[in-house]
Amino acid sequence: MTSVMDLYSRKIVGFPMSDRMTKELVLQALDRAHQQQRPTGEVLHHSDRGSQYASHDYQARLKTYKMKASLSRKGNCYDHAFIEAFHSVLKKELIYLERFKTREQACKRIFEYILCFYNAKRIHSTIGYLTPNECERRYRKAA
DSSP states (O other): OOOEEETTTTEEEEOOOOSSOOHHHHHHHHHHHHHHHOOOSOEEEEEOSOHHHHSHHHHHHHHHTTEEEEEOOTTOGGGGHHHHHHHHHHHHHTGGGOOOSSHHHHHHHHHHIIIIIITTTOOBGGGTSBOHHHHHHHHHHHO
């Protein structure tokens, strides 16, 4: 699984799943995130230095979406603290608590967790103890 998070609202907006981390998977995550959020203007897109994100195809897609690439600094784990925190929470609140019989079952539960709980009900201190969906609603209402 690869995840795209909107840092303003902490909402997970792209999270395709596969048994391999490929360029196609991260492109799919980016496409889904862009389609869902439909950002206007220039957007800063932060990622790690993995070959998938540094690929010509990925960088070209960022330009198509008018996103400016920001690759993490080499060896700096703090650049990804926000997404690492999400993955840690996902593991503690779902993965380690359930036994999945199939990969398909695991994918379905992760999908449900993100859409029905993480984005919709789980509050975050970083965004004033709101849920990501509520944070986004308030932003759009004020805009």
